[in-house]
Amino acid sequence: MITMDLEAQKRAAAARALEFVRPGMRLGLGSGSTAKHFVELLAQRVRTGLEVIAVPTSEATRSDAERLGIALTNLDEAPELDLTVDGADEIAPDLSLIKGGGGALLREKIVASASLRMIVIADESKWVSSLGRFPLPVEVVPFGLAATRRAVEAAAADMGCAGPALLRRAKDGHAFVTDGGHWILDAAFERIPDPRSLAERLDGIAGVIEHGLFVGLAHAARELLLALGLAFAVGAGAAAQQPSANAIATAKEVITAKGAGALYSPLVSGVIERTKTVLLQSNPMLGKDLNEVAAKLHAEYASRSAEILTEVAKLYASRFTEQELKDTLAFYKSPLGRKLVAEEPIILDQSMKTAQTWAEGFSQEIMSKIRGEMKKRGHDI
Structure with missing residues (x-):
């Protein structure tokens, strides 16, 4: 069920990003599972008459785009792009990213830097309080x-x-x-x-x-937009099932109890600092004034993070009954629930390292096994 929810969020984010595409645009096509949704939806528009030309960021995306009938070019012929749509493996509150899980980070960064605007499409699982959990x-x-x-x-x-x-x-x-x-x-x-x-x-x-840290991308692409599947999945769910105020309030408590609220609270300050940094890069002499304005905005907009929490709570409330939310809250408030909240981040970090170490050893075992079997067939590889 979780996988289906995330895939629906990816599709919704891709559909939202497609709304920014205009006839005649030069597009950058990202790589990965979320960007693949965008390529498929773009192809549907192309088949109905939309004329665009695109630069793919990987051979896999090139293959998909060609198969679906999207006209392609390269950066030698189109050195400046109007819009790039791509995914991300992690998004921090200051809008810095980790990308490259699919291996296309070099071309992704080149294409992003050549774009006037970039839209990052992602599901809610990609938002993190700090980068690094994803390798x-x-x-x-x-x-x-x-x-x-x-x-x-x-x-x-x-x-x-x-x-x-x-x-x-x-x-x-x-x-x-x-x-x-x-x-x-x-x-x-x-x-x-x-x-x-x-x-x-x-x-x-x-x-x-190259590396997968996309820092200062908003400045490089001149404008960075985020099309979050989460936001649009919330809207779709609310239309089908209007959650009660009590259910939303309980969902907020669940989010807070499980520690997920910490992911959203830094977003406001992160956006303010990111915007200040971008402006400082082009206006270095205005550092004092920009710092003072940013400090004022931190105080003025601190409460706005509650809006994000409310939208996320609506997502929970549209998928769980009020009683289910109450039962979930009771669990997270129990000694076992509190222990889970405290220990799970540590376990997740350690499990990732354990899995990577295991996979590296296992790959050697499989390599040896395959070579042994091939040798029996007369092939020394």
Whole structure:
């Protein structure tokens, strides 16, 4: 059920992003499961007469777009794009992103930087209080891998990021190869305290081609918009089942009790700081005034985070009865529920590291097994 809900959110976010597309636009087409929804919906519009031309960010997206009849070009022929629509693996309150889970981070960043506007489409699971739980992809050249990996881990450690950088492997056990012919290190840092500083350190490492930290993207793309499946799924659910005020209030308590409210409270301050940073980049002499204005806005808009909590509560209230919400709240207020809230983040972080370590060992086992079986058939690979 959760997967279906998230897929519905992705589809709704893609549909919302499609509303920004106008005839004659030069589009950047993102990669990944959420962006795939946008490509499919765009193709439907193209079949009804919409004329656009697009630059894909991966060979997989290129294949989908060609199959669906979307006209394609490249950045040599269209060096400036009107709009790019792409997904994200994590979105922090300051709108910094982790991307590259599908391996297309280099082309995604190039296309985003060439765009006048970018829309990031995502479901609610991609919002995090700080980046890092999703392993950070770092695209590297194969030559000197061990030295590059050591440098990446050392730079991260200096930035307060602990965790290994593991070589991503394909299904056959060999190193995953990007569309550009590079390899990827997935860095399990758990938490990245200062994404901008880490990005700068990674940029300076010989052997690193690109990384999945999209910091300052709003400035690079001139305008960053977020089409959240969550917001539009809420609207659709409310139309089908109008939740009562009591149900919404109980849902708010559930969200707070399970600790999820902490994900939304930093959004207001994050947006203010992100906007201030963008303006500072083009107006460095106005730092004092911009800081004072930002401080004023922090105080003025602090209560606005409650609006986000209300919208999320409506989502819960449209999918659970009031009694179910009360039962859920009772659980989270119980000793066992409080223990779950306290321990689950730690378990999730540790389980991710455990799974990655296990997968790397298992891939070697499978590689050995396949080679052994192939050798029996006369193939020494």
